[in-house]
Amino acid sequence: MTHHFFRTISLAILCILLPIGKAAAKGGGGCNDAVSAAIKNVQFRDYLAVNSPYEPAVRIFSAWSGGGGDKAMIPQDSGHPFAGRYVGSGDRSTIYGSRFYGSGYPSSYTDNGGDAVQGRGFPYGSWPISWGAYRGGEEYTSSTLDVLRPGGPLVTVSVTPNPSTNEVYQLVGDRDSVMFMMSDLVDWCHATPQWPQIFSESGNATRPENVIQYYRASSFALTFAGYNNTAAVGAASSTASVPLPDSIVNSPFLACINDTIAVALPILDWPRDAKGLSAGAIVGIVFGAIVGATILFVLGIWAYEKFKSWYIDRL
Numbered sequence: 151m152t153h154h155f156f157r158t159i160s161l162a163i164l165c166i167l168l169p170i171g172k173a174a175a176k177g178g179g180g181c182n183d184a185v186s187a188a189i190k191n192v193q194f195r196d197y198l199a200v201n202s203p204y205e206p207a208v209r210i211f212s213a214w215s216g217g218g219g220d221k222a223m224i225p226q227d228s229g230h231p232f233a234g235r236y237v238g239s240g241d242r243s244t245i246y247g248s249r250f251y252g253s254g255y256p257s258s259y260t261d262n263g264g265d266a267v268q269g270r271g272f273p274y275g276s277w278p279i280s281w282g283a284y285r286g287g288e289e290y291t292s293s294t295l296d297v298l299r300p301g302g303p304l305v306t307v308s309v310t311p312n313p314s315t316n317e318v319y320q321l322v323g324d325r326d327s328v329m330f331m332m333s334d335l336v337d338w339c340h341a342t343p344q345w346p347q348i349f350s351e352s353g354n355a356t357r358p359e360n361v362i363q364y365y366r367a368s369s370f371a372l373t374f375a376g377y378n379n380t381a382a383v384g385a386a387s388s389t390a391s392v393p394l395p396d397s398i399v400n401s402p403f404l405a406c407i408n409d410t411i412a413v414a415l416p417i418l419d420w421p422r423d424a425k426g427l428s429a430g431a432i433v434g435i436v437f438g439a440i441v442g443a444t445i446l447f448v449l450g451i452w453a454y455e456k457f458k459s460w461y462i463d464r465l
Contacts, residue, residue: 192330192416196275196300209238211275211300211416213330217241219420221258231295238418240273240367245412247364249379249391251285254367267368275418276300278368279322281358282351291351301326301416305346306354309335311403312342319407320356322349323370327416334414339406358382362394363408365415372407374398
């Protein structure tokens, strides 16, 4: 009860800060984004060597971030494995993909006309999960690329409700994003804490036909072993998909997982300003100060009531 009370108070306070958050974000996503950025955050760096008078060489992934900004090219002479491709501009509103590999790209990243992911840029800062020789993903399969992947190598982790049931899902994505989402799902969806395992396209039971949702330009996925989407391994032009199993189609736990990933999954931030502060950092500083004062105020009232009750009993 206390947790939900303070969460409600915090959301209300941060909504008052909307004008500050919007101004700092240079066109950010409004109150929901500002609330999200300040409640809980994780950050890691993306060393894409994007360097111009208007773009820093290093960009930051932030959980709860609104994302956005302009596309920038990885310099041709940078030595980066994906030199010449564009990166950035994906925002939170376009983070959902579908059940098909190669989905989840915003409209500014048009299809290259080939396989689903081959040769494409990275709107959210990271390249897709690789299932091996499947719909262009083979170009993202190598130990070198896994070391360079923003957020760390690909891992997978089981997500089960607490108390446990037969409803078992898997997250697949970079290490930092998966570990952050695991902690968030424990908090928000009452999932059972689990440690991730290294993901291998050939050594894991999870396959593309098990994916029930892609996110972030197919660089993050939610799977369910009991789902067999045969359309996903059919013709590349297929747009149909097998319906979800009846056992999970109306699952509140699945809905919570899906919603939490969509609003919290780390994505590439808008570039920092000259002073080095992102919109999330600015809002977070203000939010922290106000919430801290609010907590002290509430504790003060509680202490006063306790003292008054003790004093009256002494009379």
